[in-house]
Amino acid sequence: MLSITDISIRIAGRLLIDNSTVQIAPGARVGFVGRNGVGKSTLFHAIRGDLPLESGSITLPPRWRIGSLAQEAPDGPESLINVVLKADSERDVLLRESETATDPHRIAEIQTRLVDIDAHSAPARAAAILSGLGFSTADQARPCSEFSGGWRMRVALAATLFSAPDLLLLDEPTNYLDLEGTLWLEDHLANYPRTVIVISHDRDLLDTSVDQILHLDRGKLTLYKGTYSSFEEQRAMREMLDAKHARRQADERKRLQAFVDRFKAKASKARQAQSRVKMLERMKPVTALVTQDVREITFPAPEKLLSPPIIAVDDVSVGYDPKKPVLNRITLRVDTDDRIALLGSNGNGKSTLVKLLAGKLQPFSGRITRAEKLSVGYFAQHQVDELNLDASPYDHVRRLMPDAPETKVRGRVGAIGFSGKAGDTLVRSLSGGEKARLLLGLATFFGPNMIILDEPTNHLDIDSRAALAEAINDFPGAVIMVSHDRYLIESCADQLWVVANKSVTTYDGDLDEYRRMVLSIGDTRERGGDRIKESAKPARTRGERRTPLKQRIAEAEAEVERITGIIAKIDTALALPDLFTRDPKQAAQLSRARASAEAALRRAEEDWLEASSEFDEAAG
Known part of the structure; x- marks a missing residue:
């Protein structure tokens, strides 16, 4: 306890x-x-x-x-799978000792303990965790140094979970x-x-x-x-729930009910309408979305609502290398008041799509048509690095209002959540949540027609996330969001788009169905693209594709050799003439250890065969 x-x-x-x-x-x-x-x-x-x-x-x-997530991401030439396996320090120490131990009694102790901690199934368990966190089998054999910082933090998480x-x-x-x-x-x-x-x-x-x-x-x-x-x-x-609190919940009920009434008869929206019905049923009168003391988030309304569609994409291919587009021949449209959530694994092109819609990427082919005078507010977490650490929220707002009187500037600074002395606090002294609020305020400062939010909830607490959901629902323009926060998506999104296989498709189910689908896919998921450092993003040659497979084959061969050596040592111990009469308990332990080692040897041989087959296919 x-x-x-x-x-x-x-x-x-x-x-x-x-x-x-x-x-x-x-x-x-x-x-x-x-x-x-x-x-x-x-x-x-x-x-x-x-x-x-x-x-x-x-x-x-x-x-x-006690296990906790490392503060720094792992790095270096070791493969991801080995980084994770070494997180179990006891297993690592025992395996290294098993390679040099010669005393039959110590060999028996080591192998018995390895059986107790299920050491020989560790590679399979480590691979399953890495797969769940988004790494394909090929990725797991690649050096940790090839991955970006965010993906290496996933490796750190995998290592922590594996150590159990x-x-x-x-x-x-x-x-x-x-x-x-x-x-x-x-x-x-x-x-x-x-x-x-x-x-x-x-x-x-x-x-x-x-x-x-x-x-x-x-x-x-x-x-x-x-x-x-x-x-x-x-x-x-x-x-005690105050009147403002109760009104907010009533407004939320009204919004959900309006969605149900509007789309319950439309076949393509029936499941999403049913999802809103479930949310209404779960909404308890006593539950507060935002506590009284949380600062509200507001988005300025656009001066003029544009005629739909505000963006039409026709047969567009886009990416970073014309020879290898991230998204290929996509056709879609965004209307004035759309609420769209993008689903799909990182690396499949969600960020590429929002950059296209925001006008930060130009298509390789096809046509994209934007409404005249369309303005877009774009928020992404990496923009934190673009803030001036030695400037205050007031300084950032003043640059956007150079000719405005002091009182008006202070009013706008307060409106984005930095009233009084908070407006003069240097950015370097702000918390992650405060920086996110500042970025949201700056991105939507001039009342855009469409807001794009790429992972806006990182560093926001639960009440602030609820405040963000209210701000999105109150905003009269279009909103496109990428988020891992199911609450935000379920509270705000009217449409779900799945970005996968270089395409964008609508998803007519709700997030419960999507969750079941994702978990059923399990370790067959393949991720790519965004996880790799920029230097590794160009298309890989045939030789480069074979390199991680060579490493995987070499590691499998080394594992086969290691386990074969362990089995030989166990056989030596079992061959002692008086073992079964002198110490039958130890003999039984050694027999179990040998059976476990044989099972591990079969798995290592199967992994070698699979990697060799993939290598031959890549060579062909």
């Missing part, structure tokens, strides 16, 4: 946790929630022993292993994932056999994967039984 008893934690003079106590039972799956900056990550540091307590104690069972610690601490694990990876992670955590605590602002993950909610508010820790939805109900029962 994890016992947190009367702890207080103070950072830089600020009391974050004040004399709090909570007990977390073994096997519990806990979602850890609270507003940004209240001290959730700080508590993780304290649990790991990296931060001293001002008072109180944190105790765990003496043999528990007794206490798994995850801090916003979906930040580097697409929707498909998030859906896989939700399923994986829901079946995690040990204790897990996950800091997340993703409502669906907290409703799907956990059975308790730990809430940190005003320095106090409170543990609630149930999912996040249950937690909201329990907490809301303790609070």
Whole structure:
């Protein structure tokens, strides 16, 4: 059991946790929630022993292993699969010792322990985790250094999950994932056999994967039984809902009902209409979308609504290399008030599509027609790097309003969420959520006709995500979004487009159906493109395609040789003339170890045959 008893934690003079106590039972799956900056990550540091307590104690069972996501992405020439396998340090140490051990008794101990920890099935388990997080079989054999930082953070997550610690601490694990990876992670955590605590602002993950909610508010820790939805109900029962709160929920009900009434008779929208009916049924009168103290998000309305379609794409091919387009011969249209969510694994072209629609990429072929005077607001997380760290929100707004009076500029700064002294805070001192709010305000500053949002919810807390959903629903223009947040998509999107296989198609099901489809595909998913560093993006030659297969063949051959050596050592131990009469228990352990090693040898040989076959095909 994890016992947190009367702890207080103070950072830089600020009391974050004040004399709090909570007990977390073994096997519990806990979602850890609270507003940004209240001290959730700080508590993780304290649990790991990296931060001293001002008072109180944190105790765990003496043999528990704690696992958490590395702060830095792995790098170097090792293949992804080997990076993940080495995360199980006990297995790694035992395997290295097994290669040099000569004493029959020690060989028996090593092999027995390897059987106990299921070491020989580890490559298959590691491969399954990497596949779930978006890496194809070929990717897993490639050097870690070939991948971009975001994809290497996925490798770090895979390594943490593979090590299967007794206490798994995850801090916003979906930040580097697409929707498909998030859906896989939700399923994986829901079946995690040990204790897990996950800091997340993703409502669906907290409703799907956990059975308790730990809430940190005003320095106090409170543990609630149930999912996040249950937690909201329990907490809301303790609070009085104000009129503004009730009005917001009524508006949301009205919007959902309008969608149902409008599309329930339309065959292509029937499933999405049914999804909205489910949302209405789940909406409890006591549940608050946004707490009273959350800052609202607003998008300025365009001066004039344009006649539809505002964008028409006809037989367009687009990408970064004319010889290898990312999207090929796509035809689509965007109307004035569309709410479109893009689905599909990272690397399939979602970002390429939004860049095309935003006018940041020109087509290789085909035609794209835009409404006259169309203006587009474009938000993407990488734009954080384009902010001036030594300027304030006021400075950024002033540059957009050079001739405006001071009061008007201050008013606009406050409207995007930085009132009073907050408007003069340097960007380098802002939190991730505050930077996201600033970017949203700047991207939509002049009232665009269409807003494109590429992963807008990273670093936003749950209440701010709800505020963003309200802002989208209140905006009269078109919105196109890429997000791994199911709540945002279900709250706002009227259309689902799947970007895959160099094409864009409409999806008439709801996200529950899409989730089932993604999980059923499992490790057959193939990802590409965006995960690779820019230097690796050009089309790979036949020789380059064979390089990872050569490495995979070499690794399989080495594994066959290693396991063959282990079997030989076990046979030597079993050949001792008095073994079965002197120590029948050890003889039985060695026999089980040999059977396990034989099974691992068969798997290694099958992997060698598969890689060799793929290599021959690539050579042909």
